[in-house]
Amino acid sequence: MYxxxxxxxxxxxxxxxxxxxxYGQNVxxxxxxxxxxxxxxxxxMAGRDFDVGLHAVTNYAPKGDRRGPLGRLLRQLRFxxxxxxxxxxxxxxxxxxDVSLAFDNDIELLKSEIAAKFPGKSDAFExxxxxxxxxxxxxxxxYAGSARDILGETLGDPLLVEMLLCPLMWYGNARxxxxxxxxxxxxxxxxxxxxxxxxxxxxxxxxxxxxxxYRELGGELxxxxxxxxxxxxxxxxxxxxxxxxxxxxxxxIISSAGWFETMRMCGQPQEKLEGSPGVLSFIESISVxxxxxxxxxxxxxxVFYNDSNKFxxxxxxxxxxxxxxxxxxxxxNFVYPGDVQLDEGFMRITTxxxxxxxxxxxxxxxxxxxxxxxxxxxxxxxxxIPDFRRHIxxxxxxxxxxxxxxxxxxxxxxxxxxxxRLSGETHLKDLxxxxxxxxxxxxxxxxxxxxxIANRHVLQxxx
Amino acid sequence: MTPAEIREEVLDILxxxxxxxxxxxxxxxxxxxxxxxxxxxxxxxxxxxLRKRHRVQIPEEEYTELASMASTVAYLEPKMKDL
Numbered sequence: 001m002y003x004x005x006x007x008x009x010x011x012x013x014x015x016x017x018x019x020x021x022x023y024g025q026n027v028x029x030x031x032x033x034x035x036x037x038x039x040x041x042x043x044x045m046a047g048r049d050f051d052v053g054l055h056a057v058t059n060y061a062p063k064g065d066r067r068g069p070l071g072r073l074l075r076q077l078r079f080x081x082x083x084x085x086x087x088x089x090x091x092x093x094x095x096x097x098d099v100s101l102a103f104d105n106d107i108e109l110l111k112s113e114i115a116a117k118f119p120g121k122s123d124a125f126e127x128x129x130x131x132x133x134x135x136x137x138x139x140x141x142x143y144a145g146s147a148r149d150i151l152g153e154t155l156g157d158p159l160l161v162e163m164l165l166c167p168l169m170w171y172g173n174a175r176x177x178x179x180x181x182x183x184x185x186x187x188x189x190x191x192x193x194x195x196x197x198x199x200x201x202x203x204x205x206x207x208x209x210x211x212x213x214y215r216e217l218g219g220e221l222x223x224x225x226x227x228x229x230x231x232x233x234x235x236x237x238x239x240x241x242x243x244x245x246x247x248x249x250x251x252x253i254i255s256s257a258g259w260f261e262t263m264r265m266c267g268q269p270q271e272k273l274e275g276s277p278g279v280l281s282f283i284e285s286i287s288v289x290x291x292x293x294x295x296x297x298x299x300x301x302x303v304f305y306n307d308s309n310k311f312x313x314x315x316x317x318x319x320x321x322x323x324x325x326x327x328x329x330x331x332x333n334f335v336y337p338g339d340v341q342l343d344e345g346f347m348r349i350t351t352x353x354x355x356x357x358x359x360x361x362x363x364x365x366x367x368x369x370x371x372x373x374x375x376x377x378x379x380x381x382x383x384x385i386p387d388f389r390r391h392i393x394x395x396x397x398x399x400x401x402x403x404x405x406x407x408x409x410x411x412x413x414x415x416x417x418x419x420x421r422l423s424g425e426t427h428l429k430d431l432x433x434x435x436x437x438x439x440x441x442x443x444x445x446x447x448x449x450x451x452x453i454a455n456r457h458v459l460q461x462x463x
Numbered sequence: 464m465t466p467a468e469i470r471e472e473v474l475d476i477l478x479x480x481x482x483x484x485x486x487x488x489x490x491x492x493x494x495x496x497x498x499x500x501x502x503x504x505x506x507x508x509x510x511x512x513l514r515k516r517h518r519v520q521i522p523e524e525e526y527t528e529l530a531s532m533a534s535t536v537a538y539l540e541p542k543m544k545d546l
Contacts, residue, residue, distance in 0.1 A: 023511050064483055066500050075480060076504060455504060459511055460523065 001249045002028045004458060005240055007227050007265075008256035010038025010407075011443055012435035014210040015450035016254050018077050020458055021217035028248065029219065030240070032226030032408055036211060038256070039407050039414065039436070040443055042204045045396060048344070050286060052398060052406055053414075054203040055302060055329040055348065056196035057086060058171065059189075059444035060105055068194055069135065069440075073447045076455075083209055086197035087334045089301035094163045095384045096306050101163055105195030114160070124155045132193075133185040138439075140422055143182030150181055162311040167191060167304040169313045170327050170350075172441040174278040174415035176314045183420070190442060196301060198334045200342070206443065226408075227257070230265045230431060237431035240265075252458055256435035256450070258409050259417050266428060278413030279315040281355040281400035285377040288394040289345030293330040297386035298347070303328040305384040320357040321373045323380035326350055347388055351377045355400040355412040370397045415441050424453040432457045464543045469536050476512040480505055491532040513539070517546055 004020050006013045009031035020027045035041055040053035061070040063081040074081055091104040099117050103110040107129075115122045131154065133142060151161040165179065168187035173179045179187075199205040214221065226243040230253060239249035255262040260270065260277045289296065306325040316322035327350040332342050351373075361369060374397050378389060400412035409416060416436035424432040434453035435446055464472070470491075477486050477499065484499055495501050506526055513519040519542050521529075528538035 023515055066481070066483075067502075072502065072504065076508070078479070080482065451504075455507055460507060 001251070002026050003250065004028075004252045004254060005030060005248060005250035006254045006256065007240070007262070008038055008435065009036040009211075009221060009223070010256055010435060011040055011206075011210070011446035012438075012450035012453075013038075013254070013256040014207075014214055015073070015077065015447040016256075016434055016454040017219045017221075017450075018210065018214045018217060019451050019454040021214060021219040022078065023459060025458065027219045028250075029214070029221045030225045030227055030242070030248075031221070031223050032243070033406060034224050036221070036223070037203065037207050037406070039403070040203050040446075041207070041406050042202065046394065048288065048394070049202065049204070050396060051202045051204075051331070052402070054198070054443060055327065055331075055350075056089060056198050056334075057084075057206075057444060058191055058194065058196060058442045060086060060088060060195040060197040069190070069444050069448050070194070073444065073451060076451050077210075077213065077447075079209065079213070085199040085201070085205060087200060087336050089196035089198075090333045090335060091300055092167075092196065092302040092304070093300050094166055094304045096159070096163055096166075096309060098309075099159065099163070102300075103192060105197075107193055110192055118157055118160050121155060121157055121160060124157075128154045132188050133182065135186065135189065138182045138185060138422075143180055143420070143422065145181035147179040147181050147184035150184075159309050162306070162309060165313070166306055166311045166325065167302075167327075169311070170304055170325075172415055172445070173313065174280060174413065174436075174441075175418035176280065180418075180420075186440060186445070190445065196334075198331060200334075200336050200340060202331065203443070227255075227265055229267065230255075230262070230428075232266065232428050232431075235427070236429040237266075252430045252432070254432050254434050254450075254453055254457070256433070258407075258435070259419075259421055259433055259437040260410055261408060262426070262431075262433055266426075266431070268427070275417060275419040277410035278415060278417050279355070279411050280313075280414060281315070281353050281358075281403055281412035282350050282414055283321055283353040283358075283373055283377065283397060283399050285349045285351070285374040286396045286398075287347040287349075287378065287388065287392045289347060289388060289391040290393045291345050291391050292341060293332050293345045293347060293388065296345070296388045296391050298330060298388060299333065301330065301333040303385055305381065307380070307383065314352070316352055316354045320354050320369060321376065322352040323373075323377050325352070326377060326381055328381050328385055344393070345388075345391070349377045349381045351380070353400050355404070358400045359404065359412070366399075366401070370399065373397075409436075424457060464546050466536050466540055469539050469543050470532060472516070473509070473532060473535055473539075476509055476516075479512065480508050489532060491536075494530045495532070496530070509535075517543060519543060
């Protein structure tokens with residue numbers, strides 16, 4: 001009998017596990033995949049290290065800043081700031097056909113860019129800044145509401161609205177077309193007010209730290225152990241049955257598998273559930289260069305591009321991908337200490353994709369589609385940045401199929417379901433959800449989600 | 464434990480929760496919140512650490528007793544005097 005079973009060894013599950021094991025709970029994390037990380041994972045191919053999810057860690061805060069999510073989670077996990085080894089971005093950009101806005105980890109740059117390129121809009125942007133809700137004040141009461149409407153009213157400039165939404169939707173919006181106001185505030189803070197950073201060694205450094213701490217505290221981690229169903233006694237969750245048929249019992253269960261995925265494990269028919277799983281999935285086209293990206297003229301850390309004045313945040317329905325908008329990220333372009341650099345240049349380009357189409361084609365078609373859409377994504381991106389194609393020495397690509405394998409999310413939905421469940425509670429006693437579908441997304445957001453659910457529903461409830 | 468030992472123990476917990484903060488010159492009469500930027504989750508940590516280390520149970524409605532060093536030591540004294 002475990003005190004707590006956690007479903008999923010992603011960022012949120014590992015964080016919840018550390019927190020609970022630290023306070024003496026007998027914890028077991030069950031992971032279906034053969035590796036940890038969930039959406040934010042890594043793989044090795046042809047002698048090279050690749051990250052799956054992470055472009056950048058958001059919510060950057062300098063050492064000693066205790067108030068933001070990063071300071072809070074380091075404290076709660078008993079990590080030193082240095083252990084995350086975060087190095088700040090060089091600077092990023094939102095690129096539309098006629099206008100671009102540069103931004104970095106200091107909001108003053110974005111303010112000056114808006115003043116220069118949207119004359120007369122500075123006061124409106126200040127008003128927007130004043131209305132961004134603080135993380136702790138986001139609740140079910142102020143979460144809903146159309147970010148598009150609020151931005152339209154506050155800023156009064158349709159192009160500026162599209163440009164601000166573009167990076168925030170790309171990095172954390174599970175809803176098509178529009179964004180919940182609460183989610184907008186979370187993303188605005190984490191990207192524009194706090195900012196991007198990355199450890200030189202990428203996401204694997206963060207995951208290794210988390211897993212090491214979890215194991216040191218006596219936590220149990222079982223890979224290749226998917227949960228088939230959650231067992232309940234009337235209205236109380238009491239354990240799980242694994243894919244292998246093995247049954248495990250626990251006093252409490254925290255699932256990071258996603259809301260709909262978890263409800264299915266409870267035997268709840270989908271049609272009885274409110275809302276729907278997310279549909280937004282991606283492909284990522286990765287190019288390895290024989291030079292540093294800066295040496296081929298690519299200076300920024302991340303470029304969010306969109307090829308018209310209207311930003312379309314939708315699952316592609318006519319084609320299997322939509323490359324009108326995308327994210328170009330070079331993990332080389334962070335300020336690493338002592339000018340240390342990754343050995344090779346990496347360019348990662350993320351574009352929208354249709355899960356259904358990618359997962360139902362034949363193997364031969366799948367391989368062909370990867371080649372075709374790699375080319376299209378890169379061709380689309382080089383309209384906004386220097387053409388790096390003649391420096392490519394290797395390529396790889398991940399698709400909605402890959403994302404599904406790592407996350408097991410319905411539809412390969414990167415950011416989960418549009419409706420978030422901030423309380424983490426479910427229809428069953430002693431079953432809670434954490435992670436993407438609870439509220440916060442991104443690496444720091446997921447960790448905070450795991451911690452807050454562990455605190456609220458296990459540690460606090462026991463005292 | 465004597466009040467002085469309890470105070471030392473609370474300091475040790477605070478060092479654990481806030482390793483980057485200097486807590487050597489803490490003012491016992493002033494609320495922790497004003498001196499250390501603790502949030503509600505940090506107070507949960509103080510409670511959990513006391514339980515983990517000394518099996519001291521503190522009900523949620525009494526968390527407010529942990530506002531300052533002076534009030535914390537006074538509150539913990541009867542609970543920890545036999546440890």
